[in-house]
Amino acid sequence: MKRRLIIPFTYLCLLLCALLFISPIGLLLAGSLKPDDLVLVESGSWRALWPASASLDNYRDVFSRVDFTHYLLNSLFINGMILGLGLLLNSIAGYAFARLSWRGRGLLFNLVLAVMIIPLEAIAVPLFYIVSLLGWRDTYLVQILPFIANAFSIYLFYTYFIGMPRELEEAAHIDGAGVVRTYFTIILPNAKPVFASVAILTFLTQWGAFLWPLLVTSGESVRPLPLAIATFHGLPPLRWGDLFAFGVMMVLPILSLFLLFQRLFVRGVAATGIKG
Amino acid sequence: MPEEGRGPAAFLLSAPALVGLLLFVLLPFLLAVALSLTNLRLGSPLPLEWVGLEQYRRILNDPSFLHALINNLLFVLTVVPVQTVLALAMAMLLNQRLGAIAWFRVLFFMPVVFPLSLVAVVWVLIFAPGPDGPMNALLELISFGAWTPRDFLHDEQLALPAIMLTSIWQGTGFQMVVILAGLQAISAELYEAATIDGAGCWQRFWFVTLPQLRNTLIFVVLVTTILAFRLFDQVQIMTQGGPHDATTTIMFEAVQSAFARQQIGSGAAMTVVMFLVVLLLSLLQRRIASQEREVS
Amino acid sequence: MATVEYVHVDKEYPNGSRAIEDFNLLVEDGEMMVLVGPSGCGKSTALRLLAGLDPVSHGELRIDGIRVNESSPQLRNIAMVFQNYALYPHMTVRRNLEFPLRMMKLPKAERVRRIEETAGMLGISELLERRPRQLSGGQRQRVAMGRALVRHPRVFLMDEPLSNLDMKLRTRIRSEIASLQKRLGVTTIYVTHDQVEAMTLGDRIAVLKEGKLQQCGRPQELYDQPANTFVATFLGNPGMNIFRAWSDKVTATLKLAGGGWQIPLEPLLRRKPILAQYVEHPLLAGLRPEAFSPRPTPVAKVLIESVESLGHERLVHFVPLGETPAAERETLVARLPGPQVEKVGQSIELGFDSGQLHLFTIDGKTIG
Numbered sequence: 010m011k012r013r014l015i016i017p018f019t020y021l022c023l024l025l026c027a028l029l030f031i032s033p034i035g036l037l038l039a040g041s042l043k044p045d046d047l048v049l050v051e052s053g054s055w056r057a058l059w060p061a062s063a064s065l066d067n068y069r070d071v072f073s074r075v076d077f078t079h080y081l082l083n084s085l086f087i088n089g090m091i092l093g094l095g096l097l098l099n100s101i102a103g104y105a106f107a108r109l110s111w112r113g114r115g116l117l118f119n120l121v122l123a124v125m126i127i128p129l130e131a132i133a134v135p136l137f138y139i140v141s142l143l144g145w146r147d148t149y150l151v152q153i154l155p156f157i158a159n160a161f162s163i164y165l166f167y168t169y170f171i172g173m174p175r176e177l178e179e180a181a182h183i184d185g186a187g188v189v190r191t192y193f194t195i196i197l198p199n200a201k202p203v204f205a206s207v208a209i210l211t212f213l214t215q216w217g218a219f220l221w222p223l224l225v226t227s228g229e230s231v232r233p234l235p236l237a238i239a240t241f242h243g244l245p246p247l248r249w250g251d252l253f254a255f256g257v258m259m260v261l262p263i264l265s266l267f268l269l270f271q272r273l274f275v276r277g278v279a280a281t282g283i284k285g
Numbered sequence: 286m287p288e289e290g291r292g293p294a295a296f297l298l299s300a301p302a303l304v305g306l307l308l309f310v311l312l313p314f315l316l317a318v319a320l321s322l323t324n325l326r327l328g329s330p331l332p333l334e335w336v337g338l339e340q341y342r343r344i345l346n347d348p349s350f351l352h353a354l355i356n357n358l359l360f361v362l363t364v365v366p367v368q369t370v371l372a373l374a375m376a377m378l379l380n381q382r383l384g385a386i387a388w389f390r391v392l393f394f395m396p397v398v399f400p401l402s403l404v405a406v407v408w409v410l411i412f413a414p415g416p417d418g419p420m421n422a423l424l425e426l427i428s429f430g431a432w433t434p435r436d437f438l439h440d441e442q443l444a445l446p447a448i449m450l451t452s453i454w455q456g457t458g459f460q461m462v463v464i465l466a467g468l469q470a471i472s473a474e475l476y477e478a479a480t481i482d483g484a485g486c487w488q489r490f491w492f493v494t495l496p497q498l499r500n501t502l503i504f505v506v507l508v509t510t511i512l513a514f515r516l517f518d519q520v521q522i523m524t525q526g527g528p529h530d531a532t533t534t535i536m537f538e539a540v541q542s543a544f545a546r547q548q549i550g551s552g553a554a555m556t557v558v559m560f561l562v563v564l565l566l567s568l569l570q571r572r573i574a575s576q577e578r579e580v581s
Numbered sequence: 582m583a584t585v586e587y588v589h590v591d592k593e594y595p596n597g598s599r600a601i602e603d604f605n606l607l608v609e610d611g612e613m614m615v616l617v618g619p620s621g622c623g624k625s626t627a628l629r630l631l632a633g634l635d636p637v638s639h640g641e642l643r644i645d646g647i648r649v650n651e652s653s654p655q656l657r658n659i660a661m662v663f664q665n666y667a668l669y670p671h672m673t674v675r676r677n678l679e680f681p682l683r684m685m686k687l688p689k690a691e692r693v694r695r696i697e698e699t700a701g702m703l704g705i706s707e708l709l710e711r712r713p714r715q716l717s718g719g720q721r722q723r724v725a726m727g728r729a730l731v732r733h734p735r736v737f738l739m740d741e742p743l744s745n746l747d748m749k750l751r752t753r754i755r756s757e758i759a760s761l762q763k764r765l766g767v768t769t770i771y772v773t774h775d776q777v778e779a780m781t782l783g784d785r786i787a788v789l790k791e792g793k794l795q796q797c798g799r800p801q802e803l804y805d806q807p808a809n810t811f812v813a814t815f816l817g818n819p820g821m822n823i824f825r826a827w828s829d830k831v832t833a834t835l836k837l838a839g840g841g842w843q844i845p846l847e848p849l850l851r852r853k854p855i856l857a858q859y860v861e862h863p864l865l866a867g868l869r870p871e872a873f874s875p876r877p878t879p880v881a882k883v884l885i886e887s888v889e890s891l892g893h894e895r896l897v898h899f900v901p902l903g904e905t906p907a908a909e910r911e912t913l914v915a916r917l918p919g920p921q922v923e924k925v926g927q928s929i930e931l932g933f934d935s936g937q938l939h940l941f942t943i944d945g946k947t948i949g
Contacts, residue, residue, distance in 0.1 A: 016383065023378055027392045033454065034395060036419065037407050049413060053422030102302035109295035117303060124310050126567045130515045130536050131560035134543045134552040135316035136309065141327075158305025176667035179634050180728075185655030185684030188294060194680075198671035217400030219518045220536070224544060235402040239522050242406050249410060256403045267398045271391050278397070278459055279466030281508075 032058060041067055041253035048249035067254035074251065075241055076229065077258060083149075084233040085262070088215050090153045095211055096204060099159055103166025104192055108178065118167075125160040129221065137224050151225050152233070156215060162207045165280060169203035170196070205270070206277035213278075216263050234259045314560075321554035327547040340554035344538075350555065352530040353538045360449060360534070361513045368453050368509055369502065372460035377494075379461070380468045390465075394458040401455060405522035408451040412437035412523075420447075438524050441531040448519050448532055456512065460505045467501030468494070500574045507570040511563050535559045583645045583735040583768050584610050585631065590640035592626050592792075600626040601792045604640070611766040613759070615783035617773055618815070623792040624772045628738050631770065632661050644735060655684065660729035661738040665745060666721045668713040674700075674724050675709040681732045699731040702761075719750045726758075730765070737762075737769040743778065755781060776816050780804070788812050810945040813867050819896065821939065822913040826866035828859065837866050838911060841881035841901030844935050853949035856940065864948070867939035870896065873915035873931055880932040886912060890921040897923060899931065 035058040040048040042060035045067065051057050071077050105111070106118050136155060145151040177199070181191045197204075219235045226232045232240075241255055267274050324336045344350045379390050396404070411419045414436035421434040437447040471494065479489050495502075517536040520526055526533035526541070535555055543552025585608040592601040601623040608614045616624040629635045631642060633654035642649050649657050660681070669677050675696060682692040700706040703723045713721055722742060729737060742758075743751045759782055762769050773779055779786045780800045787797040788811070796808040800816075807813035807821070814820035824838045834843045850856050883899040895917055900910040915931060923929060940948045 019378060019381065019383065022374075023389045026375055026378070027389055030396055030454070030458070031392055033404075033407050033411060034399075036411070037403075040410070049410065050417055052410060052413065052419045053417040057419060098302040098305070102299040105295045105299035109298070111293075111295040113296070117299070120311075121303075121306065124306050124314075126563060127310055127314050127560065128511065128515050128563060130517065130539075131556045131563065132310060132313035132317055134539060134549060134556050135320055136313040137543065138320065138325075138549055139313060139316070154305075155309035158302040158309065160306055160310070163302060174665060174667065176663045176665055177669065179632075180661070180663060180667040180669075181680070182634065183632055183654040183659065183661050184681035184728075184732075185653075186680075188298070195669060199669075213398065217402065217518075219400070219402050219521070220540070223521070224540070235400045235518075238400075238406055239402050242409070242522065252406060256406060259403055260399055263398045263400075264395075267395070268391070271394070274398070275390065275394065275462050275465075278394075278462045281463060 037253050037256055040249055041257045043067075043250055045248040045250035048253065067248075067250040068258070070248070070251045071255045071258070074244070075237065075255075077237075077255065079229070080232060080234050080237040081258070081262075083231055084216065084235075087149060087152050087233055088212060090149075091156045091215050092208055092211055094153075094157045095159055095162060096208060098157060099162035099207065100166045100197075100200070100204065101192065102158075103163045104170050104196060106163070107167045107170035108175075109188065121160045121163050125164060133220060133224060140225060146225050147228055147231055149231050152218075152222055152231065155221075156218075159211070161281075162211065165207055165210075166200075166203055169200060173199065202276065203280075205273045206280040209270075209274050209277035210281065212263065212266070317553045317557055317560070320549055321551075321557045323550045325549040325553075327549060329547070336550070340551045341558075344551055344554055344558070347538075349530050349533060350535075350538050353533045353535045354558075356445060356530075356532060357514055357516065357534050359445065360452075360516060361510050363446075364449050364452055364456075364513055365506055365509045367449075368457050368460060369506055371453070372457050372464050372505065373498075373502070375457070375461045376464040376468055379465055390462075393461055396455045397458040397462075399455060401518040402522055404451060404455045405519045408447070408454070408519075409438065409523055412447050414439070439528050441528055444524050444528060444532045448516075448523060451519050451523070452513075452516070456509065460509060463505055463508075464498065464501055467498050471497045503570055503574045507566055510566055514559055514562055584608060584643075585614075585736055585768060585770065586641075586643040586646070587627065587631075588641040588643065590627075590630065590642065591638045592623070592630060592635065593638040599792055601630070604792075604794055606787055606794065606797060608768055608770060610768055613762050613769045613771060613782060613784045615771045615773060615779040615786045616789060617776060617779040617783075617786055618789035618795075620774055621791075622789040624774075624789050625740055626792075627789070628661075628740055628770060628772050631657075631736070632659055632738055633657055657736075658732075658734050659736040659738055660732055660734035661740065662722075662725045662729050662742045664741040666713075666725035668721060668724055668728070670713050673710050673712055674705065674716075674727075677713070677724060677728050678709075678731045681728065685732065695731050695733075699727045702730070703727050718746050719754065722746060722754060726761075730767075735768065737767045739769065739771045741773055742771075743773075744775075758782065776818065780816065786816075788815060790815075806947070807867075807939070808947055810865060810867065810941050813939060813941075817869060819870055819914050819916075821867045821869050823865050823867050823941070824911045824913060826864040826940065828856075828861060828864065830860055835866075836903075838881075838901040838913070839903030839909070841883065841903035842879045842933070844879050844938075848935075849938075849940075853940070855949050859940075859942070859948060863943050865941040865943060865945065867941060868913070868933055869937060870914050870916035872933045872937040873897075873917065874933070875917070875929065875931060878932055879935070880930045882928050883913075883931045884928045885923045885925055887925055888921050888923055892920070894918050895921045895923075897931075899929075901931075902928060 036052065039058050039060045040052075042063040042065070043051070044062065044064075106114060106121070140146060140151045173196070177195055178191050181195045186194065217235050218233065219239070222233050222236045226236065238252070238255055238259055242252060321340050322335055322337060324331065324334050324339075375393055379386055379393070413419070414421070414434065416422060416425065416434045418434065420437060421432070424432040425434070435443055437443045475493050475497065476489055479493050484492060515536060516534045517540070520532050520534055520537045524532040526537045535558065539552045539555035539559070542548045542555060587604045587606040590601060590604040591599065593599050604627060606614070616627055618624050626635065630637050633652065637650050644657060669680065672680065678696045678699060679692055682695060687695070696709070697706070700709055703726060705720065705723050705727060708716060708720055708724070713724070716724065722745075725742070743754060746754065755778060771782060783800055785798055786800055786803055788795040788803065790811050796803055796812045803812060804816055807816065810823050814823060826835055826837050828835045828846055833846045835846050835849060836843050846860070882902045884902055886898045886900060888898070889896040897915045897917055898912055899915065900912055942948060
């Protein structure tokens with residue numbers, strides 16, 4: 010009797026939670042398809058989640074009001090560079106720490122661990138000062154370079170490589186492969202899970218980057234999407250439909266990646282907990 | 286791997302990443318400490334001077350900064366427990382063999398992939414003033430009309446809770462996934478043993494789940510706390526720190542100081558204060574968490 | 582085809598511990614040399630040094646008389662089979678076999694020829710397109726052997742290659758390895774902790790303990806004339822019984838196991854004159870379990886402690902009832918043919934063939 014009640018109750022809780030978490034997203038999606046003047050008016054009722062007369066007008070408006078494609082390309086370029094270079098350099102560093110023996114390794118690894126707890130916010134002011142002195146403001150470079158090397162990524166790679174059977178590399182070594190070749194032909198193909206985890210974590214934090222671009226960019230030319238939507242929000246007239254259309258398009262790349270690879274996303278995020 | 290002949294090569298391999306960390310994390314960090322001891326102000330005619338702890342004395346007497354500290358603390362004291370308990374509850378709901386459970390996991394996690402700036406914009410609408418605002422309408426509905434519409438984001442009492450709610454909505458999925466991984470790592474045999482020993486539902490939760498989840502929970506609490514101290518994006522977009530400093534935070538004040546007022550020295554001092562808090566919490570976590578570490 | 586020499590080889594770790602000390606060994610061309618010993622005895626280290634996976638601290642490694650301490654593994658032209666096989670999980674069997682050949686920069690046609698040849702020899706031709714995780718334990722083992730053989734190495738190293746297999750498979754592959762090695766005539770060094778593998782596979786066996794070579798020789802030699810009590814107890818299952826002995830000048834007898842058995846000293850002295858030096862000194866005596874039988878002289882009363890019956894034979898654990906107080910009695914084991922007839926707690930008469938008696942100094946070295 011008791012057991013029979015538990016399952017429906019569980020589903021009820023799940024549905025309630027789901028409703029809570031999904032309704033703002035529904036609001037966003039429905040709003041982006043509605044005529045501007047209806048978004049706010051209907052938002053207080055169930056109709057907030059249902060576009061009665063759906064159209065893509067708002068999306069068209071976004072493109073006519075701001076150069077969305079340009080912002081999108083900025084974001085894609087910046088994130089692509091951080092992701093590509095970051096995966097390469099951090100994984101190699103993680104490998105060198107995990108597997109190769111060299112003087113100063115222990116000391117430097119402790120340094121990496123120490124640096125891991127310094128958040129960007131804590132160094133934003135002096136970093137801003139440095140890049141201002143270097144004249145790097147309003148560039149792509151300043152949004153990419155500081156975020157390539159990442160202590161936490163190095164740490165995640167390190168823990169993964171430490172757990173791989175050492176004999177694989179020894180076999181490759183005996184077969185005549187050098188360090189670099191071993192890394193690319195033996196280690197890399199067997200480390201896909203950690204690469205996916207790090208890629209996803211990097212992407213999750215960088216796609217929404219807001220504070221740093223806000224500090225170092227002023228013009229439209231190199232600004233990424235998160236900043237663009239804030240600017241668009243402040244751009245009169247305030248049209249919720251347009252704003253939401255912008256939002257939907259902005260989240261679409263990462264959301265579609267998430268829906269495609271949701272298992273990997275979950276695993277990637279869970280990997281951060283290993284640190285405990 | 287043999288040791289000979291590999292030393293310099295290995296160092297070269299790790300060098301690019303290490304140089305990056307050095308230049309863009311460690312150096313700025315040391316500079317933050319150094320700058321916080323000066324009166325540096327961009328474009329100021331005054332000569333650069335060492336002022337010792339003057340900046341710290343000044344910010345700790347600055348009512349806005351004190352407001353920011355208190356706000357961050359309130360934020361931590363509310364968001365961390367609520368979010369952790371919610372995440373734990375959701376993770377436990379999901380940690381069952383039921384149909385469609387994977388779909389719920391996707392739904393719960395979805396807000397995490399939303400950039401905070403977008404989340405903030407959406408929630409500005411949710412907190413819209415007047416009876417049409419979704420939050421006002423919802424509260425009116427569940428209070429059977431007793432609720433009078435308020436302007437959340439311009440209300441000294443409600444602005445900060447509004448930002449808290451926004452953050453909880455976006456952040457819970459992340460913690461939930463970490464906790465879920467922790468739950469799934471608990472061996473089923475432990476539960477079976479406890480059941481055989483006569484433990485009921487609550488006792489199993491209390492004597493098996495919670496102790497086994499200890500390190501995970503400590504980690505989740507720490508990360509949420511640190512994130513709470515870094516709070517900025519939502520404030521910048523939703524309230525600009527207002528009304529009357531009701532939602533200002535350490536980072537918001539630091540940015541105001543360093544960028545709006547060009548006072549690099551005092552901005553640096555504020556970020557150093559924030560770092561000290563983070564450091565303290567991290568050390569605390571290391572103290573509390575038991576030593577055993579999982580290696581994947 | 583090559584000889585391998587370890588000359589005064591030491592391996593020290595940075596923390597000061599020594600895995601191997603003053604190790605000397607000459608492996609002849611085409612020989613199967615088995616390194617055997619308990620875990621941590623340094624046998625795997627000896628192999629890894631030769632493979633070039635770890636550097637030698639002192640001493641010299643020679644292949645064909647030429648120092649190879651500084652050469653890379655590839656230049657040494659050795660191949661190794663790992664305990665867990667270390668097959669590259671992301672490559673098919675074919676690609677696994679091909680990898681060392683690619684590293685040697687062999688032309689495509691030659692690579693294909695060698696892969697076919699090796700796969701045919703090992704009977705894994707049908708598995709070439711599979712991945713390691715689709716293979717059974719025995720198949721993986723074969724692929725690992727194939728990857729080592731395909732490069733035609735001068736020396737073939739095997740690090741406990743059978744320990745991940747079940748008992749039946751182990752016996753079968755063991756004999757396959759033996760015949761393959763004989764057919765190819767490759768110098769092979771084989772590391773194991775299993776004395777049965779050592780006895781059955783080795784042309785010669787080198788027994789190691791705590792980083793030091795104890796004895797090296799043909800299996801039968803080591804079995805019949807162990808250099809010390811360690812080798813005596815390590816080889817054979819169960820190993821040799823070791824117990825106290827005392828030679829008495831007055832009665833001219835050797836008292837064994839607290840006087841349970843007494844045998845005349847004179848024939849022993851005739852066989853091993855050097856024994857004269859140890860008269861009236863405490864000694865250690867050794868008897869293999871199969872040296873015991875109920876009949877021949879000398880006979881002593883023994884108390885049965887337990888019996889393990891294997892059907893066709895039985896292992897009888899017993900204590901000789903001599904003059905020694907009960908607390909100091911040593912438990913010995915005898916291997917007797919036929920089904921169990923004894924009862925636990927029963928005392929019976931047991932004797933041994935005194936021609937099979939081994940004598941050791943009190944610190945364990947063989948006398949004579």
